[in-house]
Amino acid sequence: MIDLPLDQTAERVLDEVTGSDRSVLVEHLWTRLRTEPTGMVAELVSRIDLPTSPTSIDRTVLLERAGREAELYGDVTVRCEYLPLGWLRALSDTDTGRGLATAREKFQLLRADWALAQYERLTPPPSTGDSDRPVVVLVAGVPGTGKSTVAERLGRVVNAPVFSMDWQLGAVVGFGVLRPDNRSPMAELMMTSAVARQLSLGMSAIIDATGHTRAQRIQWRSITERMGGRFVGVECVCSDEKAQRSRLEARSRGIPCWPDTVSWEHVQHMKKLWEPWEESHLLLDSAANSPEENLRRVLDLVEGAGQ
Structure with missing residues (x-):
């Protein structure tokens, strides 16, 4: 020592x-x-x-x-x-x-709050008009609801980076820094840092994260708007639990140093932690609509976000 x-x-x-x-x-x-x-x-x-x-x-x-x-x-x-x-x-x-x-x-939560407050004080880039404002899209939901599918397809269409919480955490696993007390605060802060940097350059970004707490969602909205951007919230659900569970058991995401999937018990646990999304946002059901239909609905909202 x-x-x-x-x-x-x-x-x-x-x-x-x-x-x-x-x-x-x-x-x-x-x-x-x-x-x-x-x-x-x-x-x-x-x-x-x-x-x-x-x-x-x-x-x-x-x-x-x-x-x-x-x-x-x-x-x-x-x-x-x-x-x-x-x-x-x-x-x-x-x-x-x-x-x-x-x-x-x-x-750790206090440390994260302190760090996040620094991002709230960032100076926004010069405005170039409403039509050129960057857009931050939060695609949230518990595992197996299709949020990564929506986020990745959206990123390709609008040519914006997709910041995934699991990819961020997988990158630091090898350093032995992740613990039960710091995992969530660290992930939130890394995502915030990546998005804030995009906004400071006047560029858009997509967040692929569980986003299960109201405070988390409000924080990302606040920073986006503080930096002169437009915030779009998308909540992904799956009304067919059998289909959702089947997806989880079959998927292999290929994220370096990170598990390919999670257990159904973990999904049930995350559902209990989910806090109602009371602010205006788009609700997508991956059991009721095709990925193409869900992407179209998100694009409609993104393209009209400044109106």
Whole structure:
């Protein structure tokens, strides 16, 4: 393990809550972190369930555990955000420390929110008129509904790049960076980065992703419109579960380093996670319409998006 140094803010905070015996008073540490204006630690502490027992921890032990968390996330210093994670890691063998996995997930979501906010502040390119505005099409749906088929056909017709979440994730599998706590936030951020870059060049893009949360869809719409583009939402469904399951079992997508398909249990799980799409969008049923008909309907909407 690399011995990572404390950053200045974390060192100051720890000095304020360390007793004469070099132990850190846990309750005082959480109270202090809740008022820290820098970084995202105050929000993190407010979101996670931090045990206050035992009431203290040896400073060296806390720093060693926090350093492991910082190293896990590829950081070069131990910032305040790693102190509560280090505390939970120190308690990971006890009942009170079983919230580490949940805390990591919430930390990753916070990091993603912070990064996504940077994209919201991007400067849009100069406007060249409504007819030349770029279009971002989100083709969303659970696996087996035909969304990739629609996205890929649309990309060929309108000559726009198709950014697939599975292709993005497959590219980083070999580096060992994917974990349950960072997979979704990392995928969303990579997709956002790719689309934002296209928009900054005044060019269109297509997103091929599950898009199961309302916040995710709103985020992509917001960035598109902020960058002067037009957003088109497409929700793919399949009203014939037998056909949908058959597609999943037969498909072989050929994505490097990524599974060819997913289980039916995974599809059922994603259906439960799907949040209603209340904003205006196009609904396509791959069981009721042919791929050609679905493509035509999307093209009609894309071509009329600025009207």
